[in-house]
Amino acid sequence: MKKKILFISFIIIFFLLTVFIVNNFLIGNTKGYAQNIKYLVPNSVRKILRETVFAYKYLNIENAKLKNIIKNNFINQTIKVNKKLPLIDTKKIKSESGQNTFVLSRYKLPYPSQVDWGGKPVSYLAKFNNFVFLISGSGEITYVNQNELSKKIFTLKKNISKKKEKVAYISGYGKEVFQKNKILNINNIKFSSIESNFSSFIDTDAYINKGIAGPRDIEIIDNEIYISFVDIKSCEKVSIIKAKINFEYLNFENFFSWKDCSKKSFSDQRSGGRIKNYDKNNIIFTIGDYSKLYYPAESQNPNSLFGKIIKINKETKKYNILSIGHRNPQGLYFDQKKNFLFSTDHGPDGGDEVNVQNLKFNKVENFGWPISSYGTHYSSTIKNAKNNNMMSMLNKGAPLHKSHKKFNFTEPLKHFSPKSIGISEIIKIPESFGSQFKNDFFVSAMGNVILEGDQTLHHLRFDESNKKIIFEDKVVINERIRDIIYNKEQNLFLMTLETEPSLGVLKIISD
Secondary structure: OHHHHHHHHHHHHHHHHHHHHHHHHHOOOOOHHHHHHHHHOOHHHHHHHHHOOOHHHHHHHHHHHHHHHHHHHHHHHHHHHHOEEEEEEEEEEEOOOOOOEEEEEEEEOOOOOOOOOOOOOOEEEEEEOOEEEEEEOOOOEEEEEHHHHHHHOOOOOOOOOHHHOOEEEOOOOOEEEEEOOEEEOOOEEEOEEEEEOHHHHOOHHHHHOOOOOOEEEEEEEOOEEEEEEEEHHHOOEEEEEEEEOOOOEEOOEEEEOOOOOOOOOOOHHHOEEEEEEOOOOEEEEEEOOOOOOOOOOHHHOOOOOOOEEEEEEOOOOOEEEEEEOOOOEEEEEEEOOOOEEEEEEOOOEOOEEEEEEEHHHOOOEEOOOOOEOOOEOOHHHHHHHHHOOOHHHHHHHOOOEOOOHHHOOOOOOEEEOOOOOOEEEEEEEOHHHOOOOOOEEEEEEOOOOHHHOOOEEEEEEEOOOOOOEEEEEEEEOOOOEEEEEEEOOOOEEEEEEOOOOEEEEEEEEOO
C-alpha cells in the first residue's frame, strides 16, 4: 500500500514539476532547448496540451499580446502619420552550410503579427518600376521608393577586429554602432499610402478584425495591379480584382471569379491565391481545395476549379487548367526562359511539397492530393470524420498513399516530412545575386518551430532538367516569411515577415 501511495505521489509530483517547467521555461520560448523539445512533440499532441493542460498559460499569453498591441498602438499610429518605417535591427546571418553570408535588415510594419491578427496574412509584396508595393491583411495599399532601400541597406566591412567592434564603418554611409554582428541605427524608410475602392469588394470588419479573411496576393503586370482576396460576394472563395496603376487612386474592377460554392467542410485557410504573369495574354492563378468534400475529392474533379492551377486570359477571362491535385498551392514561380512552372503546396500534418511542371508538353499534371501525400491527416480531421460518421468516406477519398508514382501522379520535386515547414513562396535566385547561383531557388517557410525548418529560407539547387535536387542549404531568418520578391536594381530580396511584422531586406555579402 505504501509503495502504491509513494508511486502515485511520485507521479503527481512529476506531473506538477513538468507543468511548472513547461509553463515557465518552454511555452513562448522559440529558441535553444525549447525548440529541441518542441521538435520531438507531434503537432497533434501539442495542440491537445495547448487546449487542455496549458490552456490558462496560453490565455495569459494572448492577454499579454493584446496589452502589447494597445501599448504599441501609439507607435503604429505614429508610423502611419509620419509615413516612416523605423529600422528594428540589422544582423549577419550565415547559411547552415557556411557557404554564404547575408545581411538582414528589418523595418517595422504598422500591423499586428499574424498570430495577434487571428491568422491573417500581414502583407504581400509586388514591384513596379522604381517602387515596391505592399498590401496589408486589412487591405491597405502602400508603396516604397526603392531608392530609399539603396540609402538604408548597408554591407558589413571585412575583418572588423574585436578592439574596433564598438564602431564600424559601413559602406561609406557613416559610423554605426556594431555589437555582436548587429548594426544599431535610427534610419527609417519612407512609405506612402494609396487610396482605393478596395473596401467596396470586401467585408471591412472581417478584414480589419481578427480572422483569416484578407488578401491572398498582389502582383503588378503591364501597369496593372492584380489582387486576389477572400471575396464575400463569391461565397468567400478567392477572387481577383485589378486596376490601372495610379498613385492617387486605384479604381479596382472585377477580373476573375467563378460560380461554385459549398459551405460543407469549407476552409478559407486552404485558398491558394498566388498570381504570376505567364505571357502578354495570360496570367497564372492558384486555387486551393478548401477541404470541400472527403469523397469524391474536388481537387481530383476535372470539372471543378478547387485544388487547381489555372491559366487565365487577360482579356477574355477564359481559363485553362494547368494542373490538378493541389491542397493549398501558396507559392508560384514561372521560369519564362525554360517554360517551367514551380509551385509549393501545403501538406496536411507534414508533406509540404515543391512541385515542378514543364509547360512545353501542354499536359495537365496531376499532383495527387488527396489520394497521395507524404503527410498524415490532422487528429482534428479524423475526429471530425468520426463524429459525422464519415471515416469510410475519408479513407476512400483521401487515403494519403505514400507514393505518387504508383498511382500515376507526379511526384513532388521535394517534400518536407514528417514535419511541415509552413511552406509559402518559391522564387529563383538570379545569377546577378551571386555568381554561385546557377539554377537555385529560395523556398520560404512560416510556422513556429525552427528545427522543423520553419521561419527559414530553404536554398535548393536543381539540375538543368529540374528533375532532382543537387544541393540544399538553409538561411534561418527566425521570422515567419509570408512573401519574398527580388529587387534587381538594388540586388536584394525583400520579404514580408510576420512574427514581428516587418519588411525584411536581405543582401548577400562576402566574409
